[in-house]
Amino acid sequence: MTVNRRCIIRLSRYKNALVRLKNLGFVKVFSDNLADAAGVNSAQVRKDFSIFGLTGNKRGGYRVDELLEELNRILGKDRVQEAVIAGVGNIGAALLQYNGFEKEGIKIRAGFEIDPSKFRERPGVSVLSLEKMGGYIRSNGIEIGIIAVPDFAAQQVLEIMVNSGIRGVLNFAPIRLRSSSSCIINSVNLVAELENVIYFTRIADKNFEDNESQNT
């Protein structure tokens, strides 16, 4: 009944499924279809919706476009969400270059580095000195940060972010970050995800539930 991480991840999945259904020309959808697309039970879908007051029609299911609009609103897509990245190495650069964020209403405004060879000032997405990060976040009112620096630098980067106004962080460094409660932190540890695959592959047991992303 409460909204938790997994619930929101499921909403993202429902949303993705709805976008595809819409592109295929579907007008209505049943909880069954969404359940199937998201890999859950249909009662779960209806229950998730009931938390947010999303209702359908007895027998008629849900209208794809209405539902999609509501999910988008819940997921914060009613306005562009701006973010910055610290660390423009392998992962950071991959995220900066990814063009899929744009159509999800997520805009990465700038990257920040300590390695000057990675700097590049230009329209669109600049990569600037880490020293400029705090000021940039503050003057642009950015609330979302992505941490893609080596583990030993992550906590320090987080602190700069939080002190400058960042309220939510997606972290790729394989370390537990500590922050004040004013900032929520979601960490994605890709090595752990692979270790997970390896473990369940080895025991070849189907005790496995899909990660919820995913993500988690």
Add this chain to the structure above:
Amino acid sequence: MTVNRRCIIRLSRYKNALVRLKNLGFVKVFSDNLADAAGVNSAQVRKDFSIFGLTGNKRGGYRVDELLEELNRILGKDRVQEAVIAGVGNIGAALLQYNGFEKEGIKIRAGFEIDPSKFRERPGVSVLSLEKMGGYIRSNGIEIGIIAVPDFAAQQVLEIMVNSGIRGVLNFAPIRLRSSSSCIINSVNLVAELENVIYFTRIADKNFEDNESQNT
């Protein structure tokens, strides 16, 4: 009491914490310390260990090196785990280049592409034509695959992998993949992870539990 995804993710975290403790010269560790490093309760740590028969000493805690060795064994680090990647775009290239896998006993042996401009044959990690993937997997006995292709290509790539002997997959495409029970699939959806951060940032409510990677 059962081994689930989150439990294995926690083991990865304990392992990471132990590596750091070992490097700092620690010889013993208490469930409390690991709990703190992993962001969980100390009873959770002991319970996780009890599932795998990992025991410590009443009062003395756990020996760091023994525990680390056992966790490494459980997580499949007793031998090098080989993997292949399909799709060497932003994410695929970031993973191929990442040198942190090596010291975790994970070796990405090759990448596979449909875009010839991405091909590069050379010692170490080659990027080859997708057409060669099945044969490569088979002849090298690879069991782990990483999918980093666009969503519309992911299911098809998965099928080639599974038919060639892949038993576990880490998927980055934001779509639900379907496979026979012989292959486990763990999907990481980075957009959903960001949407999660955005959601919980907006409601500014601390109903939030950290992703289990964090996965998870």
Add this chain to the structure above:
DNA sequence: GCCGTTTTGTAACTTTTTTCACAAAAAAAA
């Protein structure tokens, strides 16, 4: 060798999450 302290290992309990199951509404068929 005894006593107080610390920390494990786990049984019992609590909380959270998921699934079941069914009345009620709506559409379609008769």
Add this chain to the structure above:
DNA sequence: TTTTTTTTGTGAAAAAAGTTACAAAACGGC
């Protein structure tokens, strides 16, 4: 119009996950 079918919305039940709490073991000091 009445009946049948379908699908929602939600309590109640079940299952899963996490926490509490404490006996038992082990260490250190005396």
